[in-house]
Amino acid sequence: MMNIIFKLEVFKSVLKLYFQRIAFERNPEKHQQKMWRKVQSQVLKSSPLYKSSSEKNLIEFPVQEKKEFMKNFNWINTKGIDNKQAIDVALRSEKSRNFSPTLNGLTVGLSTGTSGNKGLFIVSRQERAMWVALILQRIIGWKFRKRKIAFFLRANSNLYTSVHSKLLAFNFFDLLDPLDEHLSRIHKLQPNIIVGQPSLLILLAEAQKKELIKLNPERIISVAEVLSPEDQEIIERVFQINVQQVYQCSEGMFGQSCKKGNIHLNEDGLIIEKQWIDKNRFIPIITDLRRNVQPIIRYKMNDILHATDCSCGSKMLAVSTIEGRMDDLLIFQEDKIIFPDFIRRAITGANSEIDNYQLIRVSDRKLNMFVNPEKHWNQAKSAVVDVLSKQGIDDIDINKIINVSHERGTKFRRIHAKYN
Numbered sequence: 249m250m251n252i253i254f255k256l257e258v259f260k261s262v263l264k265l266y267f268q269r270i271a272f273e274r275n276p277e278k279h280q281q282k283m284w285r286k287v288q289s290q291v292l293k294s295s296p297l298y299k300s301s302s303e304k305n306l307i308e309f310p311v312q313e314k315k316e317f318m319k320n321f322n323w324i325n326t327k328g329i330d331n332k333q334a335i336d337v338a339l340r341s342e343k344s345r346n347f348s349p350t351l352n353g354l355t356v357g358l359s360t361g362t363s364g365n366k367g368l369f370i371v372s373r374q375e376r377a378m379w380v381a382l383i384l385q386r387i388i389g390w391k392f393r394k395r396k397i398a399f400f401l402r403a404n405s406n407l408y409t410s411v412h413s414k415l416l417a418f419n420f421f422d423l424l425d426p427l428d429e430h431l432s433r434i435h436k437l438q439p440n441i442i443v444g445q446p447s448l449l450i451l452l453a454e455a456q457k458k459e460l461i462k463l464n465p466e467r468i469i470s471v472a473e474v475l476s477p478e479d480q481e482i483i484e485r486v487f488q489i490n491v492q493q494v495y496q497c498s499e500g501m502f503g504q505s506c507k508k509g510n511i512h513l514n515e516d517g518l519i520i521e522k523q524w525i526d527k528n529r530f531i532p533i534i535t536d537l538r539r540n541v542q543p544i545i546r547y548k549m550n551d552i553l554h555a556t557d558c559s560c561g562s563k564m565l566a567v568s569t570i571e572g573r574m575d576d577l578l579i580f581q582e583d584k585i586i587f588p589d590f591i592r593r594a595i596t597g598a599n600s601e602i603d604n605y606q607l608i609r610v611s612d613r614k615l616n617m618f619v620n621p622e623k624h625w626n627q628a629k630s631a632v633v634d635v636l637s638k639q640g641i642d643d644i645d646i647n648k649i650i651n652v653s654h655e656r657g658t659k660f661r662r663i664h665a666k667y668n
Contacts, residue, residue, distance in 0.1 A: 255413075257374060261381035265516075272516035273563050280519050283537040291540045294326035298543065306519065311533055311546045314367060321368060325542045327352065334368055354541060357498065367498030372541045379501060382514070386504050387469060387494060388416070388441060395466075398434050400444030427451060435461040445472040446479045447660035450604075453486040463487070469494055473660055474570055478596050482603065495570060499544055500536050503567065510556055512564040520565060521546070528554050529571065529587070552577075552587070578665045581612060584639050588663035594631040599624040606652045607632070608664045614645045618652050 271279040284306060292302035297320055301309065317324070321331040329351060337351045338358040350356065354370045371379070384390065388397075392415070400421045419437060421430055421444075434442075434452070442452070442465045449470060455461045468483060469492045480491050495503040495511055503513040513520055513532075521533040529552050536544040551570055558566035571589050578586040595605045595617075604620040605628065617632070619625040629646050636644055654660045 254373065254377060257377035258380050258384075261374075261378045262385055265378075265381050265385055268516045276515065276563055279516065280537065283517070284519065284535070287537055287540075287543070291326060291543050292545075295324055295543055297323035298545065306535060306546070309546050311548050313548045314550070317544075317547060318368060321542075325370060327354065327370075327541055329354065329370055329541075331368070334370060338368065369498045370542050371539075375539065375541060378538055382501055386514075387492065388467070391415070395440040396437055397441045397443060398437060398439035400430075400442075400448045423448065431455050431461050434463065438463065439465060441465060441467045441469065443469045443471060445660065446470050446475045446483075447473060447654065449483050449491070450479055453483050456486050465489065467492060471496055474662070476592055476662060478592075478603070493570075495567075497549070499534065499547060499549070500539065502532075502534065503564075506558065506560045506562065506566075508558055508560045510558040510560070510566040510568055511570065512558070512560075512562050512566055515564045522555070523548070525552065528556075530555060578609060578663075580641050584641055586635065586639060586641070588665070590635050591632060591663050594635045595619065595628045598627040598631040602628060604652070606649075606654075606662050606664070608649075608653055613643065614647065616647050616649045616653075618649045622648075622650070 268279070268283075271282075288302050292298040295302075298309075312320070318331075321334075322329070334351055334356045335358070337356045341356075342358065351370070354372055355376060357369050358367065388395075394415055394417065396417045396419060398419050398421055400423055419439065421433070431452075442449070442463070444452075449468060452461070452463070456463060465487060466489070468487060468489060470480075470483075471494045475491065475493055483491050490509070493505040493511055494501065495513070500518075501514070502518065503511045505511050517536065517538040519535040519537065521535075522530040523533060524530045531549060532551065532553060533546055533548045534544060535546055553567045554569040554571060556566050556568035560566075569589070571587065577588070578591070580586075591607055595607070596602055601621055602619060602624050604618070606618040608616045610616055615632075617625070617629065619628045625648055632646060633644070636642070652660070653664070
């Protein structure tokens with residue numbers, strides 16, 4: 249009975265999304281303001297932190313980053329959920345690898361985050377239904393035949409398994425399991441859709457090239473990590489299909505790529521303020537108009553996005569690249585900033601044979617760098633030194649490392665600039 253009720257909620261959410269999208273495209277500002285007034289009257293008045301200021305204009309609310317957001321968890325959420333209780337449920341689920349338990353009927357989850365800081369999220373059944381509707385409508389698409397999804401995740405969740413139905417067979421692949429087990433299982437499964445972080449998708453591409461597996465997916469969807477152009481090119485060349493991108497964090501599902509290859513942020517349910525870094529790059533400050541258990545109001549992300557124009561026709565904000573985290577900026581004592589994209593371009597442009605790399609800052613004047621094939625390491629080093637030198641940054645010690653630094657089950661970072 250519960251399953252039928254949930255399916256009806258998903259159907260209602262699909263219809264709601266359809267009409268919200270139309271309303272936004274017709275008049276973005278009017279649509280967002282209408283949804284914001286609803287958040288004020290129906291959500292914020294139930295939040296201990298926000299109820300006394302629920303009538304204020306959005307711009308009057310304080311901007312919060314993850315540290316403050318997690319610190320205020322008990323006072324932000326509208327269901328009286330205690331931070332320690334929620335974390336306990338999530339940690340027990342991760343330890344047992346059984347992700348079905350809920351807390352007071354709410355789905356609880358943890359995210360390590362690209363920056364390594366834990367993020368705690370709680371969602372209601374209605375919010376789960378909306379998430380499924382977003383996945384079906386904007387990412388997976390509708391087809392009246394059975395399809396199999398291979399979903400590679402650090403941790404499963406009721407949120408993700410909600411996608412499972414008679415037409416969509418959800419298959420969770422635990423990133424903590426050995427790669428050989430994944431290869432054997434995915435080869436037998438022959439999924440129509442593969443969802444995973446780029447570092448995992450690259451491993452599948454390498455296995456496909458070595459004929460350890462033979463897959464013919466109709467969709468490959470990149471999540472969690474930054475998808476670099478070189479990784480995207482390798483994955484698309486091996487599997488002969490375009491890689492879709494989804495911009496999702498523990499804070500919510502914020503966007504997905506269109507047919508033109510740009511990522512559109514879901515502004516029919518989000519208000520996005522931009523903290524500009526330069527004429528193209530900005531840090532998003534997000535207010536989620538669809539969350540009601542854990543309101544997200546003026547939440548400052550740690551991502552660097554590249555704004556762009558898109559010819560697909562949507563008025564939703566288009567992003568050409570998610571460059572990385574603010575933690576990936578190389579900031580030297582001279583207050584000179586090097587964006588991670590410049591480092592990526594320098595290394596991959598040093599030699600066309602370079603197919604894997606990582607640069608880690610270990611102190612203010614010392615960098616560790618991995619390059620594959622190793623024979624091109626010196627070329628890559630010269631290219632990085634040249635980029636730094638052009639910005640007046642000299643006497644940087646760049647050391648060779650022979651393996652990437654990556655803990656299995658966590659997000660892989662090619663440029664890792666924060667060392668303290």
